[in-house]
Amino acid sequence: MSNSEAYEVPSYEGRQWWKEAVVYQVYPRSFNDANGDGIGDLKGITEKLPYLAKLGINVIWLSPVFDSPNVDNGYDISDYFAIMSDFGTMEDFDEMLETAHEHGIKILMDLVANHTSDEHPWFKESRSSKDNPYRDYYIWKDPKGFDEDGNPIPPNNWASEFGGPAWEWDEATGQFYLHIFFKEQPDLNWENEKVREDLYSMVRWWLDKGVDGFRLDAINIISKPEGYPDDPSTDFEKHTSSIPFVIANGTMVHPWMKELTRETFSRYDVMTVGETSATSPEDAKLWAGYHTGELNMIFHFDHMGVDNDPNGNLGGKWSYAPYKLTELKRILNDWQTTLAGNAWGSLYWNNHDQPRVVSRFGNDSDEFRTLSAKQLATTLHFMQGTPYIYQGEELGMTNVKFDSIEDYRDGDSIRFYEDMHIDHKRLSHEEAMQAIYIKGRDNARTPVQWDASANGGFSPEGVTPWIAVNPNYPAINAEAVLADEDSIFYHYQQLVALRRGKLKDLMVYA
Numbered sequence: 151m152s153n154s155e156a157y158e159v160p161s162y163e164g165r166q167w168w169k170e171a172v173v174y175q176v177y178p179r180s181f182n183d184a185n186g187d188g189i190g191d192l193k194g195i196t197e198k199l200p201y202l203a204k205l206g207i208n209v210i211w212l213s214p215v216f217d218s219p220n221v222d223n224g225y226d227i228s229d230y231f232a233i234m235s236d237f238g239t240m241e242d243f244d245e246m247l248e249t250a251h252e253h254g255i256k257i258l259m260d261l262v263a264n265h266t267s268d269e270h271p272w273f274k275e276s277r278s279s280k281d282n283p284y285r286d287y288y289i290w291k292d293p294k295g296f297d298e299d300g301n302p303i304p305p306n307n308w309a310s311e312f313g314g315p316a317w318e319w320d321e322a323t324g325q326f327y328l329h330i331f332f333k334e335q336p337d338l339n340w341e342n343e344k345v346r347e348d349l350y351s352m353v354r355w356w357l358d359k360g361v362d363g364f365r366l367d368a369i370n371i372i373s374k375p376e377g378y379p380d381d382p383s384t385d386f387e388k389h390t391s392s393i394p395f396v397i398a399n400g401t402m403v404h405p406w407m408k409e410l411t412r413e414t415f416s417r418y419d420v421m422t423v424g425e426t427s428a429t430s431p432e433d434a435k436l437w438a439g440y441h442t443g444e445l446n447m448i449f450h451f452d453h454m455g456v457d458n459d460p461n462g463n464l465g466g467k468w469s470y471a472p473y474k475l476t477e478l479k480r481i482l483n484d485w486q487t488t489l490a491g492n493a494w495g496s497l498y499w500n501n502h503d504q505p506r507v508v509s510r511f512g513n514d515s516d517e518f519r520t521l522s523a524k525q526l527a528t529t530l531h532f533m534q535g536t537p538y539i540y541q542g543e544e545l546g547m548t549n550v551k552f553d554s555i556e557d558y559r560d561g562d563s564i565r566f567y568e569d570m571h572i573d574h575k576r577l578s579h580e581e582a583m584q585a586i587y588i589k590g591r592d593n594a595r596t597p598v599q600w601d602a603s604a605n606g607g608f609s610p611e612g613v614t615p616w617i618a619v620n621p622n623y624p625a626i627n628a629e630a631v632l633a634d635e636d637s638i639f640y641h642y643q644q645l646v647a648l649r650r651g652k653l654k655d656l657m658v659y660a
């Protein structure tokens with residue numbers, strides 16, 4: 151790695167273009183299907199750039215478009231240098247990037263660097279033998295022992311984010327590998343300098359291509375706690391996850407963020423935002439401090455936990471309790487005041503992992519949907535930080551309720567249903583579905599509703615989209631909001647225009 155002596159830690163104090171930006175998240179699979187195969191694609195994004203320019207945003211965060219077997223919709227990358235064929239080609243990508251730039255819109259890529267797909271060549275090499283040079287690219291451990299039946303016991307009791315043990319046994323080489331997410335997403339070993347070097351050169355490759363920055367997926371779990379201690383909260387029957395308890399924010403995360411910034415981002419004029427669950431406002435001063443030389447901002451999760459029931463009988467997000475407005479305000483206020491003058495923040499209600507905000511913190515009835523969507527938008531955009539709009543939020547898109555688990559596509563919800571209803575029999579079908587209706591990630595992943603035609607205009611008539619369109623598309627769609635000057639869309643448009651224009655000093659910097 152390069153010598154750090156001549157390196158000047160970047161300062162993020164004062165005016166910066168990314169503080170004044172408004173970001174729009176595109177989840178490509180569900181955005182716009184240009185080639186009529188039922189799956190959103192890059193040409194579909196290019197087609198809608200004038201629409202996004204009309205909304206007024208100036209940055210797109212693009213969820214992963216890299217080659218992937220799609221176990222986790224692209225968050226399992228098998229080739230960091232290629233485009234997933236479902237989405238198109240590298241030429242389509244270049245065309246999208248160029249056209250976005252012509253519209254004054256920058257593109258952030260999604261850097262998934264905690265793990266790869268198990269189909270990534272590094273992992274294929276790694277699992278092939280214990281003395282393969284790539285063995286140490288991932289986290290392999292011997293079993294703790296063997297039970298009476300001769301089954302290997304995992305090195306510790308960590309639970310994966312999606313339920314079940316975070317360790318997978320590899321019969322061929324007689325060791326376990328770690329996967330904090332699906333077993334098809336083995337965790338990379340950041341302790342290995344070669345892994346870090348390979349990742350950094352990949353990041354530079356994309357930055358050299360002209361992309362404008364990165365959102366860093368699950369970046370605060372790259373440093374695992376020394377000694378791999380057991381997680382006292384693990385309860386497989388409750389479907390817990392070990393991330394918040396023992397895995398998040400390990401001791402090396404900050405040195406590695408400084409190194410990553412020095413080796414990559416600091417050499418370009420780009421924007422970075424880290425996804426950091428289980429992170430406090432005090433921690434954020436390190437992650438996104440004006441003088442720490444790490445990231446520009448992070449996504450914290452505190453307000454996303456406001457409707458979890460900590461005493462519930464399910465783990466993490468799945469135990470629901472109605473949220474308290476005072477608690478939501480307290481959390482937002484805490485972040486605003488702790489960060490002020492020290493670090494920059496991000497502002498969001500929605501993303502591809504969260505339910506739709508108008509259903510969650512608003513009221514999605516015919517009577518109040520528009521009003522509450524506008525009110526939520528106003529609250530968010532008048533806080534300090536860089537705001538993010540998730541696709542369809544500007545239309546007031548709502549949660550969805552499919553009758554059968556067969557209609558769901560997200561492995562997180564499907565695993566939850568199988569684990570809690572079928573395997574552990576702790577929940578009835580109705581109870582399991584109810585939890586998925588409230589917290590499932592597919593709420594955010596149904597196709598964007600462009601108009602009142604078949605498939606909401608996402609895919610042409612006669613095509614079956616990869617996930618069904620929310621049946622409310624005849625009433626809630628882009629064509630309808632664009633035709634109504636009092637709509638949610640134009641409310642967002644005004645907020646964005648004020649932030650980026652006349653009220654910049656007040657809304658961004660005051």
Ligand code: NOJ
Binds near residue numbers: 225262331368502503
């Ligand atoms: C966070 C991403 O937003 C989510 O969609 C994904 O499943 C996990 N990280 C694993 O990459």
